Amino acid sequence: MTTTIFSAxxxxxxxxxxxxxxxxxxxxxxxxxxxxxxxxxxxxxxxVDDRFSDQVVMPGLIEGxxxxxEGALWDHTYVGYYDRTAPDGRVWPGLKSVDAVVERxxxxxxAQDDPDAALIGWGFDxxxxxxxxxxxxxxxxxxxxxxxxxxxxxLHFLNVNSAVIEDxxxxxxxxxxxxxxxxxxxxxxxxxxxxxxxxxxxSLKFDLGSQATHPPALWNFAKVCQLAGVTxxxxxxxxxxxxxxxxxxxxTDKADFPLRIVSAFxxxxxxxxxxxxxxxxxxxxxxxxxxxxxxxxxxxxSIQGFTARLKWPGHFNGAPNGLWYIAPDEFxxxxxxxxxAGHQLHIHTNxxxxxxxALDAIEEALATNPHPDHRHTLxxxxxxxxxxxxxxxxxxxxxxxxxxxxxxWGDQHYELTxxxxxxxxxxxxxxxxxxxxxxxxxxxxxxxxxxxxFTAWCAVNRVTSTGKHLGGDAExxxxxxxxxTITMGGAISLKLDxxxxxxxxxxxxxxxxxxxxxxxxxxxxLKDVDVWGTVVxxxxxxxxxx
Amino acid sequence: MSxxxxxxxxxxxxxxxxxxxxxxxxxxQENEGRRLGVIVNxxxxxxxxxxxxxxxxxxxxxxxxxxxxxxxxNDFLRALISLVTRPDPPEHIVIEASGVADPLRIAAIARAxxxxxxxGIFVLVDATQYQTQAADPLLVDTVRAQVGAADxxxxxxxxxxxxxxxxxxGELLERERPGVLRIETTTTDVPxxxxxxxxxxxxxxxxxxxxxxxxFWTGSIACDKACDVEQLTAVxxxxxxxxxxxxxxxSAGGGGQIVQWTAGRLELSSLEVAPAEAALVxxxxxAAPAGFERSIQQCFE
Ligand SMILES: [Zn+2]
Numbered sequence: 001m002t003t004t005i006f007s008a009x010x011x012x013x014x015x016x017x018x019x020x021x022x023x024x025x026x027x028x029x030x031x032x033x034x035x036x037x038x039x040x041x042x043x044x045x046x047x048v049d050d051r052f053s054d055q056v057v058m059p060g061l062i063e064g065x066x067x068x069x070e071g072a073l074w075d076h077t078y079v080g081y082y083d084r085t086a087p088d089g090r091v092w093p094g095l096k097s098v099d100a101v102v103e104r105x106x107x108x109x110x111a112q113d114d115p116d117a118a119l120i121g122w123g124f125d126x127x128x129x130x131x132x133x134x135x136x137x138x139x140x141x142x143x144x145x146x147x148x149x150x151x152x153x154x155l156h157f158l159n160v161n162s163a164v165i166e167d168x169x170x171x172x173x174x175x176x177x178x179x180x181x182x183x184x185x186x187x188x189x190x191x192x193x194x195x196x197x198x199x200x201x202x203s204l205k206f207d208l209g210s211q212a213t214h215p216p217a218l219w220n221f222a223k224v225c226q227l228a229g230v231t232x233x234x235x236x237x238x239x240x241x242x243x244x245x246x247x248x249x250x251x252t253d254k255a256d257f258p259l260r261i262v263s264a265f266x267x268x269x270x271x272x273x274x275x276x277x278x279x280x281x282x283x284x285x286x287x288x289x290x291x292x293x294x295x296x297x298x299x300x301x302s303i304q305g306f307t308a309r310l311k312w313p314g315h316f317n318g319a320p321n322g323l324w325y326i327a328p329d330e331f332x333x334x335x336x337x338x339x340x341a342g343h344q345l346h347i348h349t350n351x352x353x354x355x356x357x358a359l360d361a362i363e364e365a366l367a368t369n370p371h372p373d374h375r376h377t378l379x380x381x382x383x384x385x386x387x388x389x390x391x392x393x394x395x396x397x398x399x400x401x402x403x404x405x406x407x408x409w410g411d412q413h414y415e416l417t418x419x420x421x422x423x424x425x426x427x428x429x430x431x432x433x434x435x436x437x438x439x440x441x442x443x444x445x446x447x448x449x450x451x452x453x454f455t456a457w458c459a460v461n462r463v464t465s466t467g468k469h470l471g472g473d474a475e476x477x478x479x480x481x482x483x484x485t486i487t488m489g490g491a492i493s494l495k496l497d498x499x500x501x502x503x504x505x506x507x508x509x510x511x512x513x514x515x516x517x518x519x520x521x522x523x524x525x526l527k528d529v530d531v532w533g534t535v536v537x538x539x540x541x542x543x544x545x546x
Numbered sequence: 547m548s549x550x551x552x553x554x555x556x557x558x559x560x561x562x563x564x565x566x567x568x569x570x571x572x573x574x575q576e577n578e579g580r581r582l583g584v585i586v587n588x589x590x591x592x593x594x595x596x597x598x599x600x601x602x603x604x605x606x607x608x609x610x611x612x613x614x615x616x617x618x619x620n621d622f623l624r625a626l627i628s629l630v631t632r633p634d635p636p637e638h639i640v641i642e643a644s645g646v647a648d649p650l651r652i653a654a655i656a657r658a659x660x661x662x663x664x665x666g667i668f669v670l671v672d673a674t675q676y677q678t679q680a681a682d683p684l685l686v687d688t689v690r691a692q693v694g695a696a697d698x699x700x701x702x703x704x705x706x707x708x709x710x711x712x713x714x715x716g717e718l719l720e721r722e723r724p725g726v727l728r729i730e731t732t733t734t735d736v737p738x739x740x741x742x743x744x745x746x747x748x749x750x751x752x753x754x755x756x757x758x759x760x761x762f763w764t765g766s767i768a769c770d771k772a773c774d775v776e777q778l779t780a781v782x783x784x785x786x787x788x789x790x791x792x793x794x795x796x797s798a799g800g801g802g803q804i805v806q807w808t809a810g811r812l813e814l815s816s817l818e819v820a821p822a823e824a825a826l827v828x829x830x831x832x833a834a835p836a837g838f839e840r841s842i843q844q845c846f847e
C-alpha cells in the first residue's frame with residue numbers, strides 16, 4: 001500500500017470547502033488527502049512526486065457528450081478548416097481552400113500503399129470558402145482510379161470523386177435533393193443524407209459505427225482526450241452489443257489505457273421492453289473504466305442541418321420545420337418505460353419544440369413513476385427558453401449545452417437558421433445557472449473537437465468565429481462557473497459526482513495537469529491553456545511532446 | 547449491365563399503426579416463389595412461422611421459401627448493403643420505412659445505386675387516424691411528407707373506419723395528391739403480390755382471397771405489329787388509375803422491348819431479337835377509363 005504525494009504549483013480542487021491546495025496524496029488510485037504537505041503527510045509514509053511542481057492540477061476534465069467515432073476518424077485524413085490535434089499530439093493545420101484540401105489528400109494518397117483502397121477525408125468545412133464548392137474534378141486531381149470520399153464536419157454531407165460517381169447511378173438521379181448539381185445539371189459529387197452515407201459504406205467500404213469500438217479507434221479516442229486534459233468521456237449513443245462491451249471492457253481495463261469511458265445505450269435501437277432488459281443486464285458489467293447505465297434517446301435533428309424541431313416562428317430563412325427521429329407518442333411511451341425501470345435518460349433535443357416535448361414526456365413519466373434523483377438530462381437543448389429552464393429546475397432535469405456552437409455556427413444561426421433574437425440566446429448557459437439547472441457543456445466530438453477548456457472558453461466569451469458576441473453578459477459564465485461545468489457539472493450529469501469531478505478525499509485520483517493556471521490567464525486565452533497531461537486513477541499520462 | 551442483375555426496390559411508408567407490418571407479413575407469405583429481401587424496423591412484430599425458418603441470427607432470418615427478413619438493428623444502411631452484396635442477392639427488396647421517416651429519402655438510396663432500381667413507393671394511410679394526424683401541429687408535416695412521397699396510396703382500415711371517415715380522408719388525400727393512385731382497402735385485403743409486381747399473371751392474382759375485379763379492372767392485348775413506344779408511354783402516363791402494365795412488344799427496327807409499368811414508373815429494356823409472342827397485360831384501380839383499349843391499340847399501327 002504505497003502512497004504518493006503529488007506537489008503542484010497550485011491545485012484547483014472544485015471542492016468548495018478546500019478550493020485550493022498545493023499537495024494531494026494518492027493511495028490505491030484514490031485521493032487520500034488534499035492540502036499542504038504537512039496536512040497530507042499525516043497519513044503516514046509516502047513518496048513525494050515533484051514532477052508537477054511547475055504545473056497547475058485540477059480535477060480531470062469531463063466530456064459529457066462525445067462519440068467514439070472520433071477515434072475511428074483519426075485512421076483517416078483530417079481536412080477541416082480549423083487546426084485539430086491528432087492522437088499522437090501532432091497538430092494538423094486547418095485548411096483554408098479546396099486546393100489545400102486536395103494537396104493534403106494527395107499526400108495521404110501517396111502514403112497509402114494499396115492503390116485500390118478507398119481514401120477518406122473528414123472534417124471538411126467549406127463554410128468560409130464563399131461560393132466555392134468542392135467538385136469531383138478537384139478530387140480527381142488527387143488520384144485517378146482510387147475511390148475518394150470527403151466527409152463534411154457534420155458527417156451529413158460527403159464529397160466523392162468521379163470514380164464513385166461512375167460506380168453509382170447519380171448521373172441519372174440529379175433530380176434528388178441529396179445530389180448537388182453544377183450549372184450543366186451534372187452531379188458535382190457533393191451528396192447529402194443517407195445517399196452519401198450509403199455510397200460511403202458500399203463504394204468506399206467505410207463503416208464508422210462498427211470501427212468505433214475496435215482497439216485502434218479506442219486508443220485514438222483515449223489519446224485525443226488525454227491531450228485535452230479529459231479523464232472521463234462519453235460515448236453517447238451505442239448499441240452496446242456483447243461484442244462491443246467485451247472490446248470496451250478489455251481495452252479500458254489495461255493499466256495504461258488513459259481514460260474512463262461512459263457508454264450510453266441507444267434506447268430506441270430495440271423496443272423499450274427489450275431495451276430496458278438489455279440496459280438492466282449491462283449495469284452490472286460496468287468496470288472501473290467503462291461505465292454503463294445511461295440511456296440515450298434522440299428526438300430531433302440538428303439546427304445547422306435544418307432538421308431540428310422548432311417552435312413558432314420556425315426557421316429564419318423559411319425552411320420547413322425539421323424531423324422527429326421518433327414519433328412523439330412513441331417517444332413518450334419510451335420515456336415512460338425507461339423511467340419506470342429506473343434508468344437515467346439523456347435526451348437529444350436541439351430545437352425548442354423538441355425540448356418542450358421532452359419536458360412533457362418526462363413530466364408525465366415522473367407523475368406515473370416518481371424517481372427521486374432521476375437526473376434525466378437534456379442534451380444540446382440549444383434553444384431553451386426561460387420557461388423551459390424553469391420547468392427543468394422544477395422537475396430536477398439537468399442540461400448539457402452545446403456551447404461550441406456559439407463559436408462554430410453562431411454566425412450561421414444569426415444570419416440563416418434562427419435569426420438574431422434566438423441566435424443571441426443559443427446555448428444560454430447563463431440562464432441555466434440563473435435558474436439553478438444542473439449544467440454541463442460539451443463538444444459532441446467528432447462534430448467539433450474534444451477540448452473542455454475550449455468549450456468553457458465558448459461559454460465564458462460567447463464569441464462567434466467572425467467575432468460577434470452573442471447574448472450579452474447575462475448568458476456568459478464566469479471562468480469559475482465554466483470550470484465547474486467541465487468538471488463537477490459533467491460528473492453530476494453522469495451520476496458520477498461521488499467518484500469524479502473534484503479533488504477531494506475518497507474520490508478517484510483523476511487529474512488534468514496544466515502548464516498554466518486557468519484563473520490567471522485572460523478569459524479570452526482560456527482555450528489556449530496548455531495541457532501537460534493527465535492522471536487517471538493515480539497513473540500519470542504525460543502528453544507526447546511534438 | 548443486364549437488367550437482371552438490377553434489384554427492384556419497393557419502399558413501404560406510412561405513420562405508425564397504418565398497417566405496414568401486416569402488409570409485410572403477408573408479403574413474406576405470398577411471395578409467389580420470388581426470393582424477397584424484406585427490411586423491417588423490428589422483428590418483434592413480424593409473426594414468421596417458426597417451421598419456415600431455416601437460419602436465424604440477431605438481425606436476419608432466412609425462410610424456407612427463399613425470403614430473407616432483416617431487422618434494421620443498429621443500422622438500416624448496413625442491413626441494406628448486406629442484402630445487396632450477398633452472393634445470392636434477393637430478387638426484390640422491400641424496405642419498411644420507419645413510422646416517422648420520409649419514404650422519399652429512403653427511395654433516394656435505391657435511385658443512387660446502379661445495382662438497385664426503385665420499383666415504387668407505397669404509403670399506407672390509416673383511415674381512422676389520418677384526419678387527427680393531419681390536424682396535429684406536431685405531426686402534420688411528417689404525415690404530409692409521407693403522403694407526398696407516394697407513388698401509390700393505400701388507405702387502410704376502411705373496414706373499421708366510419709363511412710364518412712374513409713370518404714373524408716379520401717377527399718383529403720385527393721387534395722394533397724391529386725391523381726395519385728389510391729386504393730381503399732384493408733391490410734388483409736390488398737393483393738400484395740400484384741402491387742409489388744411479382745405476380746406471375748396480372749389477370750389472375752390467384753393467391754389473394756379477395757376478388758380482384760371488385761377493386762381493379764384488367765385487360766390485355768396481343769399484337770405482332772411494331773409498337774410505337776413513345777406513344778405507348780404517353781398513353782400509359784395519361785391513364786388515370788393504371789396500376790401496372792407489363793409485357794413484351796416488337797420494335798420497328800427489329801428486336802423488342804420489355805415494358806414494365808408500376809404505379810407511375812415506366813421501365814423499358816431492349817431485346818436484340820424480336821420476341822416470338824408479343825403481348826401486354828394491364829391492371830388499374832377502380833373502373834376502366836373509357837377509350838383506353840383503343841388508345842393502346844393505336845400504338846401498334
Ligand atoms: Zn451527439
